[in-house]
Amino acid sequence: MKKIAVLGAGSWGTALSMVLADNGHQVALWSHRKMQADEISEKHTNEKYLPGVTLSEHIVGTDNLQAALDRAAAVVLVVPAKAMRDVLKQINHCLKQPLLFIHGVKGIEPGSFKRMSEVIEEEIPEELRTAVVVLSGPSHAEEVSLCHPTTVAVASTDLVAAKKAQDLFFNHYFRVYTNEDIVGVEIGGALKNIIALGAGMLDGLGFGDNAKAALITRGLAEISRLGTKMGAHPLTFIGLTGMGDLIVTCTSVHSRNWRAGNMLGKGEKLDAVLNQMGMVVEGVRTAEAAYALAKKLNVEMPITSEIYQVLFDGKHPKEAVEELMCRDKKDEIAPLTHSLEEKIVREHEA
Ligand SMILES: NC(=O)C1=CN([C@@H]2O[C@H](COP(=O)(O)OP(=O)(O)OC[C@H]3O[C@@H](n4cnc5c(N)ncnc54)[C@H](OP(=O)(O)O)[C@@H]3O)[C@@H](O)[C@H]2O)C=CC1
Ligand SMILES: O=C(CO)COP(=O)(O)O
Numbered sequence: 001m002k003k004i005a006v007l008g009a010g011s012w013g014t015a016l017s018m019v020l021a022d023n024g025h026q027v028a029l030w031s032h033r034k035m036q037a038d039e040i041s042e043k044h045t046n047e048k049y050l051p052g053v054t055l056s057e058h059i060v061g062t063d064n065l066q067a068a069l070d071r072a073a074a075v076v077l078v079v080p081a082k083a084m085r086d087v088l089k090q091i092n093h094c095l096k097q098p099l100l101f102i103h104g105v106k107g108i109e110p111g112s113f114k115r116m117s118e119v120i121e122e123e124i125p126e127e128l129r130t131a132v133v134v135l136s137g138p139s140h141a142e143e144v145s146l147c148h149p150t151t152v153a154v155a156s157t158d159l160v161a162a163k164k165a166q167d168l169f170f171n172h173y174f175r176v177y178t179n180e181d182i183v184g185v186e187i188g189g190a191l192k193n194i195i196a197l198g199a200g201m202l203d204g205l206g207f208g209d210n211a212k213a214a215l216i217t218r219g220l221a222e223i224s225r226l227g228t229k230m231g232a233h234p235l236t237f238i239g240l241t242g243m244g245d246l247i248v249t250c251t252s253v254h255s256r257n258w259r260a261g262n263m264l265g266k267g268e269k270l271d272a273v274l275n276q277m278g279m280v281v282e283g284v285r286t287a288e289a290a291y292a293l294a295k296k297l298n299v300e301m302p303i304t305s306e307i308y309q310v311l312f313d314g315k316h317p318k319e320a321v322e323e324l325m326c327r328d329k330k331d332e333i334a335p336l337t338h339s340l341e342e343k344i345v346r347e348h349e350a
Pocket of ligand 1: 079
């Protein structure tokens with residue numbers, strides 16, 4: 001049995017704590033709100049984020065970061081992407097020995113457009129971390145909390161660390177694969193949320209399954225193009241953290257991104273939608289990041305670009321669909337082959 005600090009007591013932090021507790025670990029689940037930490041410790045519930053679920057007595061809520069981290073064998077970060085750097089700055093002072101850093105965040109930092117592992121490496125000095133691992137894949141918290149069969153990947157450039165994370169989380173309902181492509185796993189996990197917003201919009205507009213299948217497939221093509229340019233392995237995008245997570249997020253009513261997109265498709269305004277959600281909708285800020293990265297790296301991302309315009313320029317979702325459908329005639333595979341060739345040349349020159 002190990003003590004694990006889980007920082008962030010939303011839906012996903014709580015569900016991951018349940019997996020760890022089921023595996024015999026002692027979990028300190030940190031919330032920045034005392035009332036919520038007390039609810040977790042005393043009532044063994046987290047009604048706002050996982051209603052109707054009873055938490056294990058091996059999960060102790062705390063609003064004290066030092067107490068959460070003392071004697072922990074690993075730290076699991078599960079706060080929204082925009083809060084990651086701030087939380088890391090706070091925990092920096094609490095660390096007494098190097099820890100394994102695992103994060104389950106599917107977003108890009110607003111403003112810097114950095115991946116979460118890059119933010120962790122910037123904020124936590126090398127001597128205070130053994131390695132950085134990302135946990136990602138098709139995994140709605142609501143289903144994990146019911147022990148429904150779920151598969152994810154843990155990725156790190158340090159395979160030994162990825163295996164340690166695999167050992168912590170793996171059980172009969174939570175199957176964990178290792179992956180050495182942290183760039184691909186982080187990019188796939190973050191960018192699928194943009195496409196899920198689009199899937200919700202299509203449903204809100206009343207379009208059918210043909211449109212959604214097209215969006216998922218062409219969405220994956222552009223995520224792969226950007227990810228490959230950023231150094232990811234192209235095959236990662238057809239795995240759990242690419243295609244797998246796209247499928248679940250674009251088709252599940254559990255998805256906050258799908259739900260937000262659905263309301264936008266029905267004509268609601270972004271601010272009103274976000275106010276109603278009460279939970280993080282990572283795809284909104286990630287659309288801004290992906291739009292900027294695509295421009296900077298000269299990668300064609302027409303779907304992301306249209307969704308960005310719906311979110312931030314007041315474009316009507318129906319007009320965005322019309323523009324996507326009427327783009328120049330293209331070959332389906334050639335642009336992907338081209339980005340693969342570019343990657344091979346870059347690697348050859350390096
Ligand atoms: N939900 C899911 O099924 C899955 C989510 N993820 C990812 O996990 C990450 C977290 O999502 P999720 O748990 O669902 O989000 P939720 O919206 O359910 O919860 C977010 C939690 O983070 C807290 N928080 C917000 N800002 C801060 C801050 N500055 N400092 C400390 N805590 C803060 C919130 O507190 P407060 O109540 O005060 O707002 C809340 O407890 C996201 O990147 C998401 O994409 C990944 C896989 C599955
Ligand atoms: O990442 C998720 C499932 O894998 C959760 O997606 P949402 O944030 O859209 O709910």
